[in-house]
Amino acid sequence: MHTDKIIAAPETVGIIMDGNGRWAQARSLPRKEGHTKGMINLIEIASAAFRLGAKNVVCYSLSTENLNREKDELEHILSLVLRYFDAFVDAFRSRKVCAKFVGRLDLLPEEIRYSLLRTESLLAEFAGTGRTIYIAIAYGSRAEIVDAVNKAISRGEPVTEQELLAELSFPLELDLIIRTGGERRLSNFFLYQGAYAELYFSDRYFPDFSKEDLHEAFEWYASRQRRRGLVL
Ligand code: FPP
Numbered sequence: 001m002h003t004d005k006i007i008a009a010p011e012t013v014g015i016i017m018d019g020n021g022r023w024a025q026a027r028s029l030p031r032k033e034g035h036t037k038g039m040i041n042l043i044e045i046a047s048a049a050f051r052l053g054a055k056n057v058v059c060y061s062l063s064t065e066n067l068n069r070e071k072d073e074l075e076h077i078l079s080l081v082l083r084y085f086d087a088f089v090d091a092f093r094s095r096k097v098c099a100k101f102v103g104r105l106d107l108l109p110e111e112i113r114y115s116l117l118r119t120e121s122l123l124a125e126f127a128g129t130g131r132t133i134y135i136a137i138a139y140g141s142r143a144e145i146v147d148a149v150n151k152a153i154s155r156g157e158p159v160t161e162q163e164l165l166a167e168l169s170f171p172l173e174l175d176l177i178i179r180t181g182g183e184r185r186l187s188n189f190f191l192y193q194g195a196y197a198e199l200y201f202s203d204r205y206f207p208d209f210s211k212e213d214l215h216e217a218f219e220w221y222a223s224r225q226r227r228r229g230l231v232l
Contacts, residue, residue, distance in 0.1 A: 009221075010176035011054065011056065011175055012055065012056040012173060012176075013049055013054050013056070013058070013174070013175065014057075014176070014177040014189060014190055014194065015058070015060065015179075016060045016177065016179040017041075017059055017060060017181075017209075018179060018187075018205075019206045020034035020206055021035075022034070022205055023037065023208060024037075035073075035077050036080065037207035038207050040087075041206060041209065043084070043087055046133050047092070047095060048214050049214060050095050050097055050131055051095070052214070052215065052218055055132075056131070056172055058133075058170060060136045061136060062078075064103075064104060078109065081115050082112070085115055085119065088119060089123065092123055093123060097132060098120075098123045098125075098129070099119050099134075100120060101119075101135050101136075102137075102139060102169040103137045103140075104138040104140075105137070116137070136170070136189070141188045141191040142188060145164075147169075148168050149164070164192070168193065172193060174190055175198065176200060176218075177189065177190075177199050178200045179200070179202070180204050180206040180209045181202075181205055200217045200220060200221065
């Protein structure tokens with residue numbers, strides 16, 4: 001198994017955790033089982049990313065569109081926040097990682113919102129370590145950009161690109177975006193922050209995406225020459 005730190009690990013990594021449903025269907029299991037496996041793997045893979053040297057990891061757990069899924073499936077996904085609360089806090093506490101939830105949290109049930117805020121406060125002591133796990137939940141990038149623009153308009157001052165970035169709920173440039181599950185699109189995931197991100201697509205369904213797969217993605221990233229529009 002590869003556990004060695006990567007020399008040029010991406011500082012800020014986004015993960016689009018796609019394929020939970022298909023993982024389950026391929027095993028004749030209910031889709032919900034795929035999400036449970038996905039939740040367990042989220043903790044594993046994000047922990048591995050920090051171990052390899054990443055500083056910020058942001059995982060797409062629920063888009064605003066996903067809120068329209070069948071009630072039973074949606075309730076199950078949200079219940080995972082409560083069920084895996086201790087495992088999540090323990091895993092990131094041991095790595096001194098703080099947590100932040102980004103998205104339209106006001107659209108979530110009260111009990112879930114409370115649990116997210118509690119998770120944040122239990123890991124808040126690690127804010128100074130420079131390592132943060134972000135969970136995007138009830139999140140959509142266009143809405144996030146519109147909200148930031150409206151805030152700027154309400155102040156009546158024009159903003160620069162950097163100032164607009166700072167207004168976003170996730171105010172960091174992404175270095176690498178990994179999408180599992182075979183699709184090759186961004187699905188409204190941090191469009192502004194990912195303007196110069198390297199894009200890595202894996203055909204594996206998220207529950208099968210392993211630490212070795214993550215290592216491979218980081219090695220691929222390290223081999224990229226990032227030009228940001230310049231001729232080098
Ligand atoms: C996409 O797979 C995945 C989701 C919509 C949910 C992701 C959720 C987790 C990994 C669990 C963690 C949850 C929280 C709230 C922290 P899909 O269902 O679209 O899969 P498919 O494309 O195969 O149908």
